[in-house]
Amino acid sequence: MIDFSLSSEQLDLRAGLTALLADHSTPARVRAAEPLGFDPALWAVLGDFGFPQLAGSRDGTPAGLAELVIAAQAAGAALASAPLVETLVATRLLDRLGRADAGTDLVTFAPRPAAGGVARTVPWAAVADRVIAWDEGRIVASGPGHDVTTPKQTLSGLAIGHVDLTGATVLADGPEAAALFAEAAADWQVLTAAGLVGIGTTGLHLGVEYAKTRHQFGQPIGAFQALAHQLADAATLVDGAELLVLEAAWAGDTGSPRCLGLAAMAYTFAGRAARQATDRSLHAHGGYGYTMEYDIQLYFRRAKALGLLGGGDGDETVVALALADTDEGRP
Template identity: 40%
Template sequence: MSLQPTADQRDLRAAVAAFLTSHCGEAAVRKAEPLGVDTALWARCSGMGLPGLTVAVEQGGGGAGFVEAAIAAELMGRHLAPVPFVEVTSAVSVLAEFAAVTAAGEALRSTLAGDLVPTVCLHPVTAGTAPIVPAGAVADVVIALRDDQLVLARTAPGVRGEALVPNLGAMPLARWDLAGADTVVLASGAQAHSAFARLRGRWQALTAVALVGLGLRAIEIALEYIRQRKAFGTPIATFQTVQHRLADDATALEGGRLLAYEAAWAQTADPDRADVLGASAFLFASEAAIRTTDACLHFHGGYGFTLEYAIQLYFRRARAWSQVFGDRRTEYVRLARLLFDDDRRGAHGLS
């Protein structure tokens, strides 16, 4: 993986950063709560071609890779953008892969046109229900693993609204009842499980880099505050314990950033390691973002817990975004098996 961005990547970063600075300030984030989605902002994102960033040009997309998607995701995290970019990008990669299936091809074209919002269920369907679907409260279709089949499901209007999942991070989470849903099979057997693993790895990689962007912005907010706040007549920014903690957190986030970008790069360049890197990046970035926002909020003193201060927006989302995938301890166990099981090590190109 090259650590030097290309000219196109620098241009993409500049364009997305300028767009979010103009259209996604703190006021927009607050206004989108509690559901956590700004439909007008997402329409603008669609107009920029962000949903199809990783889709091949011949399929109507931008022809970029997941490193470019990671660049956008990092900026989305930095601005706490209330849009389903990570979920849609993960779903679109599956729709593009199975575009030969009529329903998937139609869904892909509708998504690129800005007329459809697809999402993914990160865990297998249980008892006919897709549990805790990210962006499920605003999505039109969901891609899920049901038994040994990867399916594209569409529910009747109103079903999602009745299954909203309230959460601290103001995310549009929902449970989808697939028992009576209109579903189309995209793949079966080993092919279905393989595709499901890929979409989860992509979601993890993009969520990881979004958490890094969130954490780095939280440090900037904390720095602005501690330069003004005084204790015993002295700015707390001069206290070594504050300085060392922020330096440690910034270092951890930069490490997480490198790992997250490698995970994004591996999605197409090194697929044998993509699963391991996606899980590693997600877990590392989750821990780093939670630890960082915890410190940044506490440096604000009691003010940090009040709704008037921006830092609580980051504190809440750092925890909520990382919990969408479920208990991180379970994912640590899965990662350990990938890393230390001899058979799986060979399958993932590890020595």
């Protein structure tokens, strides 16, 4: 049996990051960062905390996915308006390539292969200094000042964009590069899944608390089985997703031959769990859940967006993530 209990160091990491995000990633700060979705002040604070160095080697030992999962889950729970997951994945890949020389650059990761020399729907591309991508059998890094196309308004709050990789620096090619990028893509799936678990957990908590305090017919609405069972089913899904994420992280850290498959499973299942949890929670709020004043819609939108970024047709994904190419549009 695999022991997923946290060590004292991991508990300290979770507590420290959770406290930091509670102060610097409040719902008010998340709203203020939209529509682009990036909070430079939060990113500076996270840099002081030790990002992205958390993903680098320490004393020659690569950082474990287990620790990074803790960070990603905390970031998801707080809807952090900063590229924690993508920066951790990019740093980890650069470290494997022996090119961990990003310095103070904000580096993001394109989870899907480029098409026609363009990395499409890349999270945080609109604010990144460099983008690490897979393009025609090569791992490449876009240079400073890369050409990026972004929608003016998005549903995601992830500063997405399409990046032209013309003139990008080739970091590696060949079969070994393909294997390394596959590992990085699996890292992204596992850590994004962890973020989705955090989103689902907090989103569900919002629904449960609302169901406890909202009264109809002389009792809390959570007392009605039709609602209580939906929230309970969603909680079961989120708990299952968390266990699958932990198993995928363990597989990645131990070099299990199942690591790539478990990473894909974790991402797919966590996306489903987070969408259902936030959907049920939003409906528990009734009509209020659809208003911008209530926090649940922030979690609902982020869960939907993260579940789309890892796959699907590029054009369809962009349509789903982008609200409208107008300044008047509002997510």
